[in-house]
Amino acid sequence: MKVNMKKNLVAILALAATPAFLHAVDSYSDVVGYSKYSLSSGQYIFSPTFVKQNLYTGSGTVSNKTLAVSGLTTSSLAPSSYNDGTPNYPRAYVEILSGTYAGVAFDISSVTSNTVTIDSPSDLNGQNVSFAIRNHVTLGDVFTPASGMSEYSDAITLFNSDGSTSIRYLAGGVVTTDDFTTLAGHTPIYPGSGVILNIGGNVTLSLVGSVKSTVAKVPVYPGVNNIVGTLDPSSNLKATASTLATSLGAFTDSATLYSNNGNFALQNFIYSDGASVTDDSFNAYDPTNSPVISSGSGLIVNVPAPSYIVLNSPIK
Amino acid sequence: MKNKRIMKMWALFLFLPLVVTSLTQAAISITIASPNSTSGLILDSKSQIVTSGFARVGKITGTIDLGKKDPTFSNYQYWDSIFVDVNDPTTGTGTTLGGGGSTPAAWNFSSAGALSSSSTGVLSATFPQNTQLYIWAFKVSGKTLTTTSAGSSSVSIPALDATDFTNGVEWALLTADEWKAPADLGTISLVISQITAADTIQSPIFGSDLGASVTMIPEPSTSVLMSIGLALLLIKGRKTKALKGFNS
Numbered sequence: 001m002k003v004n005m006k007k008n009l010v011a012i013l014a015l016a017a018t019p020a021f022l023h024a025v026d027s028y029s030d031v032v033g034y035s036k037y038s039l040s041s042g043q044y045i046f047s048p049t050f051v052k053q054n055l056y057t058g059s060g061t062v063s064n065k066t067l068a069v070s071g072l073t074t075s076s077l078a079p080s081s082y083n084d085g086t087p088n089y090p091r092a093y094v095e096i097l098s099g100t101y102a103g104v105a106f107d108i109s110s111v112t113s114n115t116v117t118i119d120s121p122s123d124l125n126g127q128n129v130s131f132a133i134r135n136h137v138t139l140g141d142v143f144t145p146a147s148g149m150s151e152y153s154d155a156i157t158l159f160n161s162d163g164s165t166s167i168r169y170l171a172g173g174v175v176t177t178d179d180f181t182t183l184a185g186h187t188p189i190y191p192g193s194g195v196i197l198n199i200g201g202n203v204t205l206s207l208v209g210s211v212k213s214t215v216a217k218v219p220v221y222p223g224v225n226n227i228v229g230t231l232d233p234s235s236n237l238k239a240t241a242s243t244l245a246t247s248l249g250a251f252t253d254s255a256t257l258y259s260n261n262g263n264f265a266l267q268n269f270i271y272s273d274g275a276s277v278t279d280d281s282f283n284a285y286d287p288t289n290s291p292v293i294s295s296g297s298g299l300i301v302n303v304p305a306p307s308y309i310v311l312n313s314p315i316k
Numbered sequence: 317m318k319n320k321r322i323m324k325m326w327a328l329f330l331f332l333p334l335v336v337t338s339l340t341q342a343a344i345s346i347t348i349a350s351p352n353s354t355s356g357l358i359l360d361s362k363s364q365i366v367t368s369g370f371a372r373v374g375k376i377t378g379t380i381d382l383g384k385k386d387p388t389f390s391n392y393q394y395w396d397s398i399f400v401d402v403n404d405p406t407t408g409t410g411t412t413l414g415g416g417g418s419t420p421a422a423w424n425f426s427s428a429g430a431l432s433s434s435s436t437g438v439l440s441a442t443f444p445q446n447t448q449l450y451i452w453a454f455k456v457s458g459k460t461l462t463t464t465s466a467g468s469s470s471v472s473i474p475a476l477d478a479t480d481f482t483n484g485v486e487w488a489l490l491t492a493d494e495w496k497a498p499a500d501l502g503t504i505s506l507v508i509s510q511i512t513a514a515d516t517i518q519s520p521i522f523g524s525d526l527g528a529s530v531t532m533i534p535e536p537s538t539s540v541l542m543s544i545g546l547a548l549l550l551i552k553g554r555k556t557k558a559l560k561g562f563n564s
Contacts, residue, residue: 043502152349153494153510155503165436167345167503171355178434179422180351198502200494225501264499300501 030054031211031315035233037296039203042262047194047229047298048142050209052135055092059130066117067094067131074111077133086183090136094118095191095214097130103217103310105191108133137209139168139175139195140185148203152180157196158187161221192218192311194227194298205296207233213315217308220253220301228255229298232314239270239277240290247309248301250274251282255299257291267291270299342440342500343416343466346373346402348423348451349507350431353528356508357429358453361486361534363526365429369455372473373423373435373506374401374415375447385489385522386536389481395489396475399452402438403461405469415442419464419472425455437466440500447497448517451506455486455532486532488523 030053037046056072077092090107094116097103106118116133143149143156149170156168156175167178168187175185189195191212197203212231220226230237244255248271255270268291269280276284285291293299301309348371349355360366378398384391403423404414417438423431431453443449459474476485492510509528511519524531 043499152351152355152507153505155345155347155505157345157501157503165343165345165434167347167434167436169347169349169505171351178347179432180349180355181432196501196503198498198504258499264502 031213033207033209033211033233035207035296037205037207039197039199039205040262041200041202042198043264044197044199044260044262045194045227045229045258045298045300046142046197046205047192047227047296048137048189048207048209049211049229049231049233049296050137050207051191051212052137053210054132054134056133057097057131059098059128061126061128062120062124064117064125065120065122066115068115069133070114072133074113074116077108077116077135078111079107079109080186082183087177087187089138089186089188090119091186091188092116092133092135093188093190094120095132095134095216096124097132097214099127099129101127101129101217103215104219104308105216132214136188136190138185139187139189142189142205142207143168143170143175145170145173147205148201150200153200154203155196155198157198159196159225159227161219161224163221163223190218192216192229192231192309194229196227211313211315212311213313215313216311218311219306219308220303221306222304224302226301226303226309227298228301228309228311230293230295231311232295234295235314236295237293238287238290239268239293240285240287242277242293243310243312244270245272245275245277247307248272248277249303249305249307252305253301253303253307254280255301257293257299260294260297343437344440344443344498344500345434345436345503346417346438346443346449346497347434347503347505348373348431349505352428352430354509356511356528356530358425358431358451358488358490358508358523359429359526359529359531360455361532363529363531366425366453366455366486366532367427367429368425368457369453370424370459370461370474371431371451371453372399372401373403373449373451374399375443376400376450380518380521382521385533387481387485387487387533388536389476389478392476392481392485395452399450400442401473402443402449403435403464403472405471406439406442407469413442415439416467418466418468419461421461421463424460434503435466440497443497445497445499448491449495449497449504449506450521451488451490453488453490453532456480457483481535484535486534488530488532489521490519490523490530491517491521492519493517 093105106120110117158166171180257268259265402415402417403419406416415438417435420433422433462472464472493515
């Protein structure tokens, strides 16, 4: 049997070395890993399983969407600010680690020397939370000329929260928008989300990063094909072992699984009846016939109202 | 057990409309990749940069009649009647439905002769996976595509008229083995340099392959004039040769 998507987890190391360690409220070690995905021609959902290392962890009260930080060079966390037509993107995010928003990543929209302001909902104001700050994983981190991506031809498709679609390519050795000129390597891939990849030949994607040690809450939007991946770089995930039963709105939200061999054939619809994941006739899957989400791949989630899909950390 | 089944049926009955509304329409994206000579440009019949005109992208639903390759108004009407555009409204004119995708401004030729950018939201119901895709490119003055968003009811593609053709239109009809509609949610890039003699499909259909780039074909009058010119040159060459032979 030909296996078109092959993943080798080369190494997972536990390191106790992050700049954030000195500021840590709860000290812990990042679990760092390296994965290699070998893809043959075709269409894939690709979702990075790693996040970047913590730059900072701390706690504090959210005041007017702003959190205080110390001992951090905040200027490097501000959104990019090009004046030449290049899109400006957030470079870093705050992930809330406690409370009702635990697992949600909010972009850092502005900074001062000792604060970061985030794109958070107003009901987070006044809450005392622990949080981590990380740089985004970007398209430029994942898709490089060394990956074997064909310039002008192999396409990276992103579905935006407003329902629009963005297409990215490699051109001249860098990631660009679909005008093949405007730089776009700094386009973020949010934790737990992903892209659609169309490739004409063999591509090898190598990822290095930290295994996420806390849950991720991936926002999903109505009218959008939301891509939701997994967080485990070393194992596939059965739908029955996932949090989809409680994350998907009962009978309303759907997740669609496609084949991960380049053919992108529809494999399964996944719904929830509130207690179990089910097929589209609302018959519960059991672990023996459960759809399996490949590591590094993901699902297309469609919802009638904004919500979150919770992804558990693979670190027990 | 029976009660549980009845409850499940009730749940189905109550929530089925919501299930239907949660599904998002399947769509694909299609890019033209012709930003520079590396990816290949669509040049005019004299291998010069095209700075006015536009490109249409779509599928062909009728006979590819090579007898209608010259850019004349009647031939245009033929091809237009069998060409379904990815960026035509689904409820557009004619009997065929368009792809409903967006129309980017960069599908009009730029001053550098480049074409780029993507039509997004193209319905995969109209362009199912592996549908052969074509670029129909025009060098024409005063006619441009109007940008539209996906799902727009506006027609973005200008209709050419007989006057355009009396003023000289050049065109190319292009395809390549790789130019096939992707699966739902995917993107295909139509790279001009992918047009090669090695293609199993006839490529280009109208036009000439220069390697990375391709050229359009000129209006028939220009073709005729060029042919006459070529014939005169040949005749002149023969006469000169004959005279040389006579003199020697």
